[in-house]
Each structure stands twice: as C-alpha cells, then as structure tokens.
Amino acid sequence: MVTTTNFRRINGSDKKKTFAVGVVGCGYWGPNLVRNLKGLPNCHVKAMCDLSEARLKHMRTLYPDVEGVTDFEHLLNGIGLDAVIVAAPVRHHYSLAKASLLAGKHTFIEKPMASSSAQCEELIEIAERNGLVLMVGHTFLYSAPVRKIAEIIQAGDIGEIRYINSRRLNLGLFQKDINVAWDLAPHDISIILHILGEFPQVVNCQGNAHVTPGIEDVTNISLSFRHQRFATIQSSWLEPRKIRDMTIVGTRRMIVYDDLQTHEKIRIYDTRVDRPPHHDTFADFHYSYHYGDSYIPYLKQEEPLKVECQHFLDCIEEGTTPLTNGRKGLELVRILEAASKSLENAGAPVTFSESGDKPSSLEREGTGRVLRPEPVAV
Helix, strand or coil: CCCCCCCCCCCCCCCCCCEEEEEECCCCCHHHHHHHHHCCCCEEEEEEECCCHHHHHHHHHHCCCCEEECCHHHHHHCCCCCEEEECCCHHHHHHHHHHHHHCCCEEEEECCCCCCHHHHHHHHHHHHHHCCCEEEECHHHHCHHHHHHHHHHHCCCCCCEEEEEEEEEEECCCCCCCCHHHHHHHHHHHHHHHHHCCCCCEEEEEEECCCECCECCEEEEEEECHHHCEEEEEEECEEEEEEEEEEEEECCCEEEEECCCCCCCEEEEEEEEECCCCCCCHHHCCCEEEEEEEECCCCCCCCHHHHHHHHHHHHHHHCCCCCCEHHHHHHHHHHHHHHHHHHHCCCCCEEECCCCCCECCCCCCCCCCCCCCCCCCC
16 A cells, blocks of 8 residues: 655754755756755755866856865765765766765665666665665655645545556657666656555566667556556657656546646546446446546645655654665666566566565676666776
8 A cells, every 4th residue: 555755844943953965966967956955954065076077167156155076085085974965877876876875975866776676785785784874866756746646546536546557758868878768767667666555566668779779769668566457658768749647547536647737737537437247138238437527636836856855864864764765766676677678578578576576587687788887986
C-alpha cells in the first residue's frame, strides 16, 4: 500500500541548524539545485564545483557569495561542508558520491543513482557504515500532484489499480552516455513504484537508436506486477511535441496526470466498465459502462525541488531516512538494468526473483553497453 509523507514547511520558524552544502555539477540541473538551496533558511551554499571555468564564472555572476572551484578534492576537504549534492553526468555519480561519503559528507545524488546496481549497493553500504544520509533525486515524489495522487489512491477512491500508462516525450536533449530510458524513464518508474508500493516481477523493453548508434532515443518499457497489474512507459527524444502525462486506471475511477498543465495537472474521472457476474445466454451478456463527472482537486503550488532539498536537510538534522533513500535508488537502477538487458535481447522478458532482489537473468555488473562509465579525478 502506498504511504504519504509529510514534509516540513519551508520557513524559518523551526530552524535549528544551518548546514554547509556544496554542489558538484553546474551544467543543466545543478543551477536549479543551487537556486533552491539558496532559498532555504537552514542552508548555506558554500561552494559550487565544475570542470568548466566558463560555467563557474556564469554561476558566480548569479551567486557572488558562493565560492566556485574546479578541484573536487578541495571541495570535499578544504571548505568545511556538511553535505554534498552530486549533479554531474551519470557516469560520474558513483565516483563522486563515493568520495563524498568516504569524506564523511551527507550525500544527495541526482537520478539515476549510479551506472549499475553494484555501484548503488556499495554507496548504500558506505553510507550506512558511516551513519550518513544518502538520498536520490527522484524529484516528482515531492511534487504536489504526485503526493495528491498517492493520497487519493491510499484513500481507496479509485478502487484497485488495473494499469498505468505513462508518456515522457520531447525533442532532445540527446545524451552521450545514457539512452533515453535511463534519462527520462526514472521519473515515471519512481512514481509508479511509489503509488503501487511494490517491485515488478517482469520487465520488458524495446527501442531503437535512430540518431546516435548504440544509444536508444525511443524506448517502451513494460513493468508487470502481481495481481495482473502492469505499467507501460514510453520515452522519446524524437517527438515534435513535449508530452508529460500519466493515466492511472482503477476499478472505480481513473486519474489523468498532465504535468505540463499549469493549474489543472490532475483530473479524476468517475468512469469505469463492469463485467456482468452471471449470464445465461449471449444475448444476456452486456458490459456495464459508467460515465460520471470529472473533477480537478486543489493543489498547493510549491516547487518540488525546493521541497526535496528541504527534506534532505531535515533528514540530516533529525537522523531520519529520506523518502527517496539509497535503497529506492537501487530499486530503480535494477529496473533500468533489466530494461537494458531486455533491449539487448529484442524485448525478451527479464524476470526478477520473488524477493525482488535481483533479476534472475541479469548480470550483476550491469550491461556496459548503454552506460560507459569513465574514471573521474577526485
């Protein structure tokens, strides 16, 4: 069963301690993290780290009070940080996060957590051994729409979930080290795992690489769960329109979530179809279609990334486990590995063990083809 999480309200009334934080990676997503961290009352962004002098120069024009460094080792050991945010390319997540944890820093890693499940397991072990908070940036779980959807499902308003269909499509941004499934699908997978509250039994994935050989730009993932429930995830960098929607079909009602809508992101449809329990002849057999009203629930406007960053600091202060902890990040990477294995085998199913620990037909190291990890100096 899905559970909801209450997050501390972002204000200064209950501030206890200010944490010194450094952000690694100032490319696409790092600046958004810096901006949100700067807006938190108990956060002191002390440093930003990037290999590009040009990016650091630009960031310093926006935040002149934040030190800009190219030396990651200096960031870890020469500035006095409590926590590190890793927003570098995926191939560097493991090495940067490992160095951060070994230096005694609470660590936040953008999605996906690492390039393989083996790397995720090692990071989790280091964090637990050293009593450090390890959190993964599954941002949508901190958004008002997803939190409302979880609340509606937990209340039983839509009945039992039958299936979920998700689409995350746009033109670009093309990645060089990961395919579109590793780039876009983590958002949808994290939402699906959260609202279903369980790990899939089988993963299938099909796709094609149209632009860059060996890196799929269009994929379709199917996740099969217990009780005949399943979810489909379509991801693409080759669509003329930007689409971010998810349909959740229940036995009583249905939810449509369109993240591109400004004010009406969720609509609940009082719609269903029932099969007659008994019939004597074919003429007596009729499906019952119910078409009721639809309604739009109220959502409080709040930036999910800011809520997520505050949650990270709250977990450090209170010594609690994040909603999107390292084990949640590991689950997601295991599914992505299974999808990669299925891709390599023309969409053949990859079945997980009953415990959900490992795919029965997947090598522990990951695929190596979709991700090409490179060493990074720390």
